[in-house]
Amino acid sequence: MRQVVLDTETTGLDWEHGHRVIEIGCIEIINRKQTGNTYHQYTRPEREIDEAAQEVHGISLEMLADKPRFEEIADDFLKFVDGSELIIHNAAFDIGFLTNELRLSGYGEKRLDQACTVLDTLLLAREMHPGQRNSLDALCKRYSVDNTKRDVHGALLDARLLADVYLMMTGGQAGLDLGSTTDPDAGMGSAAIDYLDRDDLSVRVMRPTEDELQAHEAQLDMIAGHASDGVVWRKLQS
DSSP: OEEEEEEEEESSSOGGGTOOEEEEEEEEEETTEEEEEEEEEEOOOSSOOOHHHHHHHOOOTGGGTTSOOHHHHHHHHHHHHTTSEEEETTHHHHHHHHHHHHIIIIITTOOHHHHSEEEEHHHHHHHHSTTSOOSHHHHHHHTTOOOTTOSSOOHHHHHHHHHHHHHHHHHSOOOOOOSOTTSTTOOSOOOOOOOOOOTTOOOOOOOOOHHHHHHHHHHHHHHHTTOTTOOHHHHHHO
């Protein structure tokens, strides 16, 4: 199964008010393994970037002056994501922006979610952790994914973090909160993640020897001599 974890950065919050995509980051996952194959592209929006948005991602118009327009990279982007399952945090935001960019680039009314299936990790997190904070930073903390380098948002960096979070959410285990319950996102801190390949894992069953069985029964006899209500293990076996 091929999945693409995707994130964008934009000039503002609403494409319907003329805001544009300025960065796309994608991470490829095949059969639940990150392949190292990525897609990353900055684009020139040909409009101003809102001050609040620039504070979030740190991207200025000067940085984008020599970057291509979205229409120049649209074909390569679509080739990378075509037919995959897109994994996006707050998918409606990114899908809306990218579908608008495709329309402006001459693709008509073709929607990105018609070329790909979409899994929204924000909706998934809300189902798994109702009533808790489910931002990407909160999920990184909950699942012990190291986000210490996330001083500002970046599409490729955020896609990498989301890829780790998604794999932990759907197949790993969150850090146990052994501290105060006043912070619902408190976990065990950041840690490196090492994914175990279970595809070829075989379990070897070790049977006890006759001597070991006799020693076990002797131990139960000894326990029975000191227990007024018998031995629980033998009750379970009966």
